[in-house]
Amino acid sequence: MAPPSTEYNARHLSVLEGLEAVRKRPGMYIGSTDSRGLMHCLWEIIDNSVDEALAGHGQSIKVILHPDGSVEIHDDGRGIPVDAEPKTGLSGVEVVFTKLHAGGKFGGGSYTASGGLHGVGASVVNALSARLDVQVDRGSKTYQMSFRRGEPGRFLDAKSPSPTAKFEPFLESSRLEVVGTTKRGVTGTRIRYWADRQIFTPDAKFSYEELQARARQTSFLVPGLRITLRDERRLAGTAAEAGALEEVFQHDGGISEFTTFLAADSAVTDVWRLHGSGRFKESVPVLGENGHSEIAEVERDCEVDIALRWGIGYDTTVKSFVNIIATPKGGTHQSGFEQSLLKSFRKVIEANSRKLKAGNDKIEKDDVFAGLTAVLTVRLAEPQFEGQTKEILGTSAVRAIVAKVVEKEILAKLNSTARGDKAQSALLLEKVVAEMKSRISARVHKETQRRKNALETSSMPSKLADCRIDDVERSELFIVEGDSALGTAKLARSSDYQALLPIRGKILNVQKASVGDMLANAECGALIQVVGAGSGRSFQLDAARYGKVILMTDADVDGAHIRTLLLTLFFRYMRPLVDAGRVYAAVPPLHRVEVINHGSKTNDTIYTYSEQELSRLLAELEKQGKRYKEPIQRYKGLGEMDAEQLAETTMDPRHRTLRRVRIQEAESAERVFDLLMGSDVAPRKDFIVAGAASLDRERIDA
Incomplete structure (x- = not known):
């Protein structure tokens, strides 16, 4: 008879039927199986902890990159539920890590706005891990459960945990084991997992730089949240090469502080905050009491919070987020923001056309966005993303809500009679008109050049x-x-x-x-x-x-x-x-030394480019017993050289030095x-x- 660890029965089928699809088509869930997909798995787990903090149930998150390739995430949230889920009879921990589309973010009971909404994050990470251990502090007890490639069971580790340790799957029923006690009121979740190298490419690895940028970004978006990163891998060529590196990120200033951090140029305006909200209705499938899905119309709230400032440069930085999840490819919220900002500026500039000397030309998006640094955030329940990677927001009603908030708030700023706002608005409108004139001038120049x-x-x-x-x-x-x-x-x-x-x-x-x-x-x-x-x-x-x-x-x-x-x-x-x-910088010489030769032989000319080089040359000539003409010529300007000297030292490609x-x-x-x-x-x-x-x-x- 085969050993227990290799048995495959109905128990295995019930657990793995959904997760097997993840292992066969991982790209559908995490985008790719290289470093990008590996990092996406980590974001899924971290985002769950961030959602707890966003809901007001946690203040700290710690991420540890271990030398054995595993990663560990701690939080002080409420802890994953450990009681039995009524429909399946499984513990909340097992449901979260083995069932797709299951979790506390459906139905609006636990989270009003969160980043993880498809309910596949933790279970997908589990399916793509050679080993995953989870510990939950709840009710003064510490509970533990382990999984191998999505299957619950127990690893028989001698000392340190390893994905290659002997594994005993649960055959009859799963057990959430109590492994310790905690102080009263202490709650939280600790997850450690080893990515499955059967799934991910050999060169896939966790990027500390990406993790660092994401941690900093999240600490801006969730004011007061403390995120600690610790890299224990000691990889060659990294800051942690000599020893473990630990950094802490915590910002209480929110997206205003984030905008200031992102801005690289000198300011034309202060950081302006645009706040507002709106309601919309959408039809969504709802699971009825009979177990059938029915279409129902629900009313949603959408909160909009934007921080923006203009600088003297022309580079544009716009970061958009939905429930603190970055949407690098934008979506309906960003398109509403861009359209409304352009419309508002056009309205104000047309009204002040003579004063601003704008003429009849229309400003374009690039004119308004030149030098803009903005952080755009919207919060709403169950946003519709295009794909599990959540790079584009698809909820269409958000576009009109964001546009309305931006138009109202930015027009109030641009038309404000307050002394500070009025001065900044005048400078900003002049800058936008100047950008328009520059664009038109460049186009004409390009056509005629x-x-x-x-x-x-x-x-x-x-x-x-x-x-x-x-x-x-x-x-x-x-x-x-x-x-x-x-x-x-x-x-x-x-x-x-x-x-x-x-x-x-x-x-x-x-x-x-x-x-x-x-x-x-x-x-x-x-x-x-x-x-x-x-x-x-x-x-x-x-x-x-x-x-x-x-x-x-x-x-x-x-x-x-x-x-x-x-x-x-x-x-x-x-x-x-x-x-x-x-672009190069020419390197003209500083000194011209004429070395005297004996007899009728022409004197040698040597050029030096620094005081140190001159000192070395004179010492060498003295050592060789050679004389040179005094005083040594020191060039203070290019005009002191004749054409032959300038060509030889600075312009002729055969002899010159360029930086x-x-x-x-x-x-x-x-x-x-x-x-x-x-x-x-x-x-x-x-x-x-x-x-x-x-x-x-x-x-x-x-």
């Missing part, structure tokens, strides 16, 4: 010394500091493929300026026109007229400042060019630009004071 040839001398700024070839990949644009350097550079360049554009002094700091001010600035306008690919949202990398854009400034403090201003312009308004690695400008981390780059070029003076002063001791006084051209 052609690469200059011999017959088209008037299409570009007169000060541009263009190159002759049409091959974009080979062409180079040198942005030169000042007219004096331009004269030398003209003689030093190869006019076939090297173009020159001089700029006069320090251009506008676009980190502080509005889009309108940037476009009105002659130097910025000339740069955007010469590059020929537009600016901001309308920038098209394929339309850029040059393969390389090289910033060639003096090797002094002023030159570094001008280079920073230029990089700010490229980062803010022509960023795809930087992302593609097509490619890269964005390794977009968020860090945003912070650096905001620190160096933004409106907040105090942090910049601290930065300058801290770095003053390391400044080389010789680099100050004074």
Whole structure:
């Protein structure tokens, strides 16, 4: 006779009939079987704990990533019910983990608004786990149950739990075992599971970075909730490589604080909160007393809460949520928000057309959404999602409710007579109109822009010394500091493929300026026109007229400042060019050392690019017994070089050195630009004071 663990009888059939479908078609439930699907399983369990906190029954959640590949989730909610469910006779724990479409989120009795609504989350995770252990603290007792690939039973572990331990399935009836006691009033649930490697791909793994982002996001959405993450895996190349890493996330400011966290640019408005609610009716199937499903009309409440602010940039960040579950692909709530916001701004701008000098042109969605950071949340019972992955909200009535709330609240803000709101609204409307004008200007420019040839001398700024070839990949644009350097550079360049554009002094700091001010600035306008690919949202990398854009400034403090201003312009308004690695900084030499040779042999010329390099060179020459001309020439500007020297050191591809400008981390780059070029003076002063001791006084051209 076969051993008990391999028996397959009616008991197994009743438990596994639903979960077998999950194991055969996991993609239907979790999207995929790679890391994305693995993380989706984890979200299903975490969301159940979050729903408890959202309902006011818990304040803390802890997630532990174990070295053996398992993950453990603790919460201090009410605990999964342990009493028998009347229809099946099974304990609440077994029903939750073995029955699809079963749980406390149907019928509206336990949760008014929750993230898990299909009732398949916990059971799907169980079906796709090689082992799942659950412990429930309830009624001063600790209950425990284990499952192997969805089947309830008992693992015979010697010491530490393992999915490969001997397993005894429950054959006659399941047993929820009491394994300990707890203090009176202490409740909660602890779940630990091992994902089944028969289902998931070998390279599927839990991403701590994704978990970290989701925990932070949830702590914003549920004010007061404490989420602790602990990574004990010690994976190479991670922050937890040296030892266990633990982080705690708790934010009491809600979505207003979330919006401030997400916003990367300087503010045009404060964070505005839009609140409202609405009711709607929908027809849903309801299980009658006779066990048959009947269509009934029910009335629902929908609460809308939005936090939004505009900044000086043009990037848009809109995060939407339904019952704190992210909907990255939007849905009816987001479409209602977008349509109503555009409609409201059009109404206000049309009413103030003369004052804002908007003309007859209509603003578009991109004009309003430029620089917008928004967090949109709606709460309603039993929302209709498109698929178990819950990426799109499908409840159609929500669109009109959100649109009505947004229109009412945003018009009140834009038409407010309060001093603070009035000033911010004026700045915001000016920004939106400027974005519209920029878009129209870019479109017209794109339609008329052609690469200059011999017959088209008037299409570009007169000060541009263009190159002759049409091959974009080979062409180079040198942005030169000042007219004096331009004269030398003209003689030093190869006019076939090297173009020159001089700029006069320090251009506008676009980190502080509005889009309108940037476009009105002659130097910025000339740069955007010469590059020929537009600016901001309308920038098209394929339309850029040059393969390389090289910033060639003096090797002094002023030159570094001008280079920073230029990089700010490229980062803010022509960023795809930087992302593609097509922006460079030229590296002109600091010193020219002429080594004296004996006899009639021509003296050697050596260029050095730093004080340290010069010191090493002079020490080496002294060691070799060689003499050099005094004084050593130190270049403080490109204009001090003759054409031959400039070509040899800075412009000739065979000898020059270029520094490619890269964005390794977009968020860090945003912070650096905001620190160096933004409106907040105090942090910049601290930065300058801290770095003053390391400044080389010789680099100050004074």
